[in-house]
Amino acid sequence: MSTAVETASSAVIVAIDGPSGTGKSSTSKAVAAKLGLSYLDTGAQYRAITWWMLNNGIDVTSPAEIATAAAKPVIVSGTDPTGPTITVDGEDASGPIRTQEVTSQVSAVSAVPEVRTIITELQRTIAAGARGGIVVEGRDIGTTVLPDADLKIFLTASPEARAARRSGEVKGSDLAATREALIKRDAADSGRKTSPLAKADDAVEVDTTELTLQQVIECVVTLVEEKRTAA
Numbered sequence: 001m002s003t004a005v006e007t008a009s010s011a012v013i014v015a016i017d018g019p020s021g022t023g024k025s026s027t028s029k030a031v032a033a034k035l036g037l038s039y040l041d042t043g044a045q046y047r048a049i050t051w052w053m054l055n056n057g058i059d060v061t062s063p064a065e066i067a068t069a070a071a072k073p074v075i076v077s078g079t080d081p082t083g084p085t086i087t088v089d090g091e092d093a094s095g096p097i098r099t100q101e102v103t104s105q106v107s108a109v110s111a112v113p114e115v116r117t118i119i120t121e122l123q124r125t126i127a128a129g130a131r132g133g134i135v136v137e138g139r140d141i142g143t144t145v146l147p148d149a150d151l152k153i154f155l156t157a158s159p160e161a162r163a164a165r166r167s168g169e170v171k172g173s174d175l176a177a178t179r180e181a182l183i184k185r186d187a188a189d190s191g192r193k194t195s196p197l198a199k200a201d202d203a204v205e206v207d208t209t210e211l212t213l214q215q216v217i218e219c220v221v222t223l224v225e226e227k228r229t230a231a
């Protein structure tokens, strides 16, 4: 199977991977908006298929049931970085995919190889259709989905910093519980057999622990501009 994604010669493909809470979505959206690129949140797609499974009576503890149902939902991602959208069978899923229930089940669903095959194909099609270039963020973009990306970034941050960021989003949330949940999800995402969360050998690692979001955005914009100049 070919993994090469053909885009216009001036188009740049940027892959941004990393664990939860490292700033992938915030950074990717801002970089894409600033540089006039499209944006794809691949985690939202795995969340969307998980939401559909939960809504349709699929036993998400059964990889066999998940595999059989994987091709049924129609997932559509809108790639405008200033207003990304996601629908499942025509229904807006942007709110429901962020619930605690989906967050707690998404690692199990996304570990099923049949799910990954379908979603990976969808991601490559979207990237190939982004004529002006695209920033794609996730866990396996640089290693598996777009191994020929022009620029690969791997964001990291300490579990404490990531938990503090996530807790800051939800009033009254328990910092220790948030940290444990992040670590558990990282372990599941890194430990699965099929395209686990991993840094590509040729990715640039950026530790965001001590950086503001603005500093991370500026760092990535500079890296993209350097790539474009060198091309």
Ligand SMILES: Nc1ncnc2c1ncn2[C@@H]1O[C@H](COP(=O)(O)OP(=O)(O)OP(=O)(O)O)[C@@H](O)[C@H]1O
Pocket: 018, 019, 020, 021, 022, 023, 024, 025, 026, 027, 043, 165, 166, 169, 208, 211, 212, 213, 214, 216
């Ligand atoms: N460098 C930073 N400093 C402080 N806060 C940040 C930084 N980067 C991101 N944040 C904040 O941390 C939270 C998580 O960021 P974001 O959703 O972009 O992470 P993510 O890596 O995409 O996480 P996930 O994989 O769970 O979707 C957001 O509230 C965001 O505003």
Ligand SMILES: Nc1ccn([C@H]2C[C@H](O)[C@@H](COP(=O)(O)O)O2)c(=O)n1
Pocket: 020, 042, 043, 044, 046, 047, 106, 107, 110, 111, 137, 138, 139, 140, 141, 185, 189
């Ligand atoms: N390329 C990707 C993107 C996401 N996932 C899975 C694993 C994550 O825990 C989950 C949700 O992602 P988030 O919205 O937190 O970025 O989706 C994956 O396996 N591969």
